[in-house]
Amino acid sequence: MNPAVYAILSMDHRLFDAKVMSMPIYNNEPYTLYRAWLKKEMMSTFGLTRCAFFQGCIRPGMELAFYQHVNEVMVPLWSHFPKVREVRVWTQENADIGEPAYPLVMVMRFDSQADIDQALLSPVREESKRKSGVLVDMFDGTIFHTVFNNVYCESGTDKSPISA
Known part of the structure; x- marks a missing residue:
């Protein structure tokens, strides 16, 4: 598995596995991308x-x-x-x-x-x-x-x- 994807998945796999697997990783900045994606996705939910x-x-x-x-x-x-x-x-x-x-x-x-x-x-x-x-x-x-x-x-x- 791509180390960047693994870093994201390990942050909270219970909620984000399915969504993160299809998220593109650029410039090996998984956490920054994760936070941006999380804010966009979760704001509408919670x-x-x-x-x-x-x-x-x-x-x-x-x-x-x-x-x-x-x-x-x-x-x-x-x-x-x-x-x-x-x-x-x-x-x-x-x-x-x-x-x-x-x-x-x-x-x-x-x-x-x-x-x-x-x-x-x-x-x-x-x-x-x-x-x-x-x-x-x-x-x-x-x-x-x-x-x-x-x-x-x-x-x-x-x-x-x-x-x-």
Whole structure:
């Protein structure tokens, strides 16, 4: 097998074997080509995920009010962002390290960066920012956003064991 093709296949053979085998390799730059191909192919399949991380802690005695506001006010707003495909709200159950804590992570899935940009310029986003102030007042820490490129997704529980 061509070493360049093998390098690409070994990166994640579960998802990409069939597509990569037919991908041309030029100038012995498999990783660069792999990334370009991956972005083009996977963006339409999985899209982008924009997350809001609440890093820190909810002020003592405010936990119930904080999560009620999230469920009753924020989730309906987040669900009405233009072009959003999915909204998830995660709360931290436990972690393998004590700090940092993430009592809330909000996850929105979009098809493209253009869709994220449209959502961020929307009136719904402006209203969301105003109503998030209630959460900020009950929270000690940092809130930041980041966008992830979804490169692999698998669902289901019936998996074959990996044999050595």
